Structure formats: structure tokens, C-alpha cells
Amino acid sequence: MTFILCSVVADEFGDSRELSEWVSKLDKTLKIQVFYALESIKKNPSSKSNYSAAYQALKAADSSLTVSLEKNVRDRWEKKGFNVFKFDGSADPGTARLVQGWATKFVTGVEPSVSEVAPASLIFLILRLLIPNLLQSFAFRSVAILPCFERTFFRKW
Amino acid sequence: MIPAETGARVDNFEHFFANRDSKRAKVSDLNVIRFPDKEHPYLMLYKIEMFAWKKTQRVLFVQKDTSGFNISVNMAKFEVVQSVVDRITDEEMKNVIEKLNDPSFFDF
Numbered sequence: 001m002t003f004i005l006c007s008v009v010a011d012e013f014g015d016s017r018e019l020s021e022w023v024s025k026l027d028k029t030l031k032i033q034v035f036y037a038l039e040s041i042k043k044n045p046s047s048k049s050n051y052s053a054a055y056q057a058l059k060a061a062d063s064s065l066t067v068s069l070e071k072n073v074r075d076r077w078e079k080k081g082f083n084v085f086k087f088d089g090s091a092d093p094g095t096a097r098l099v100q101g102w103a104t105k106f107v108t109g110v111e112p113s114v115s116e117v118a119p120a121s122l123i124f125l126i127l128r129l130l131i132p133n134l135l136q137s138f139a140f141r142s143v144a145i146l147p148c149f150e151r152t153f154f155r156k157w
Numbered sequence: 158m159i160p161a162e163t164g165a166r167v168d169n170f171e172h173f174f175a176n177r178d179s180k181r182a183k184v185s186d187l188n189v190i191r192f193p194d195k196e197h198p199y200l201m202l203y204k205i206e207m208f209a210w211k212k213t214q215r216v217l218f219v220q221k222d223t224s225g226f227n228i229s230v231n232m233a234k235f236e237v238v239q240s241v242v243d244r245i246t247d248e249e250m251k252n253v254i255e256k257l258n259d260p261s262f263f264d265f
Contacts, residue, residue, distance in 0.1 A: 016258075016260050019257075019258065019260055019263075020258050023257045023258055025194065025195055026193070026194070026195070026257075027195075028242065028245075028250065029198070029237060030193045030195075030198055030237075031250075031253055031257060032237050032241065032242050032245060032250075032253060033198075033199075033200060033237035034192055034193065034200070034257060035253045035256065035257060036237060036241070037192070038262060050188070051188045051202060051203075051231065054188075054190060054202055055202055055233055058202070058233075063238065064237060065200075065235045065236070065237055066236055066238055067233055067234065067235055068235070068236045069232070069233065069234035070233050070234075071230075071231070071232050071233075072229065072230070072231050072232075073229070074229040074230070075227070075228050076225060076226070076227045076228075077225050077226045077227075077228075078223055078225030078226075079223070079224055079225060080221065080222070080223045099226060102226075103207070103226070103228055106228055106230075107205060107228070107230065110230050112197070112201065112234065
């Protein structure tokens with residue numbers, strides 16, 4: 001059995017009217033910033049599906065764009081014991097809530113906040129959808145992989 | 158499979174007394190590019206990764222299992238070089254605005 005959850009989290013600019021509204025609110029500096037960023041990213045097609053490629057493409061445009069912050073933050077959640085994840089195919093709601101709460105709190109606490117990102121609500125939606133299913137997937141002895149820049153895949157065998 | 162499996166099995170005579178096993182897999186990789194607005198005048202890249210893991214340690218018939226997730230957020234903030242902005246002519250600016258208003262410019 002395969003179950004796929006697919007969600008677009010990039011390139012959400014709405015219609016052309018919304019795009020024009022957004023552009024009109026940008027000052028000259030920001031317009032130029034977006035222009036050079038897109039030009040750089042477009043030079044490397046894999047930038048769309050890969051953070052490192054996008055990062056490298058933007059960094060390579062050092063004559064027009066400069067990196068003002070780089071950060072890596074990490075956290076860990078663990079539980080000891082045999083029955084952390086159920087074997088009957090159901091996700092333990094208590095564990096799912098704990099993991100979901102931990103992941104959401106961690107992601108929202110990161111500064112500059114990911115919640116400033118336009119599709120932040122989508123990120124949390126994914127976390128809400130993903131984590132209980134993820135736990136369930138472990139009970140089914142499966143592997144879940146989200147390999148893609150703009151899409152979230154959830155697989156269950 | 159990883160956090161649910163319990164797996165320090167007896168593979169040979171030595172492992173009858175004690176064994177340990179660990180597994181780790183990437184379960185999510187969410188990448189976001191955030192374009193600037195007035196309140197947040199910079200370009201941001203985010204990468205949110207989650208890993209699932211499980212460790213098992215067994216001595217004879219006593220087995221300890223630990224399962225969990227690791228989460229990692231990578232981010233980078235980019236800003237435009239001011240001298241580039243200063244050098245842009247009115248004609249070039251017109252071209253920039255025209256391209257930004259074209260939705261196909263965002264197809265990459």
C-alpha cells in the first residue's frame with residue numbers, strides 16, 4: 001500500500017494581481033534583491049529542488065548578493081522503552097502530540113522565525129499531518145522520505 | 158521500521174550474550190525560499206530536516222530500546238549589495254519591474 005501526501009510549499013505567489021501588489025510594495029532595493037536572487041537561482045535548475053544548490057547559486061552571485069546570516073540549529077526528542085511506537089498500525093496519540101508539540105515549538109522558536117515565511121501555516125499543517133502518520137508508518141515498518149524542495153511526500157509500504 | 162523494530166538479534170555465538178543495533182533515516186526534508194517584503198527586507202533560505210532513529214542494546218534477555226527524532230534547521234539570509242542598487246539606471250529599473258510583474262519570471 002502506498003500513501004502519498006503531496007503539498008506545494010514553494011512558488012506560492014497567487015495570481016498575477018497578487019504578484020503585482022506584492023511587487024508594488026517593494027522598494028527599489030528589494031525589487032533589485034528579488035531580481036538578482038531569481039536570476040541567480042534560475043542559472044542552476046536544481047536550485048528549485050535542493051537547498052544546497054540554491055544556497056550555492058545565491059552565494060555565487062556575490063557581486064550582487066551578500067550572505068548576512070548563516071545558522072544551523074538542532075534539537076532531539078527521544079523516548080526510552082519498547083512501546084514508543086505501537087505495533088498494531090495505529091499511532092499513539094500521546095506520542096504523536098508530544099512529537100508534534102516538540103517539533104512545532106522548536107521550528108517556531110528559531111530566529112529569524114520560520115513563521116515569518118509566507119507559507120509558515122503550510123509548514124505547520126505538514127507537521128500536523130506528517131507526524132501522526134509518521135509514527136503510524138513506523139508501526140507498519142515503513143520508511144517515510146520527503147526528498148523534494150517544493151513537495152512533501154509521505155510513503156508507506 | 159526504525160523506531161518500531163527491535164533488533165539486537167543473535168547473529169553468532171558472541172551475540173548470544175550481548176548485542177547492539179542502531180538505525181537512522183531521514184524522514185523529512187522541507188526546503189523553503191522566502192522572498193522579502195517591507196517588514197522582512199531580506200531573502201531567506203530554510204532547510205528543515207527530520208531524522209528518525211532507534212537504538213537497541215541487549216545483554217542476554219534484557220533489552221533497552223530508545224527511539225526518537227532529530228530536527229535540524231539550516232538557514233541563510235541574503236541581502237543585496239548596496240553599490241549594485243546605486244548603479245542601477247532608470248532604464249534598467251524599468252526592466253527589473255517589468256520582469257518582476259511577469260509571473261513566468263518566477264518559473265524556474
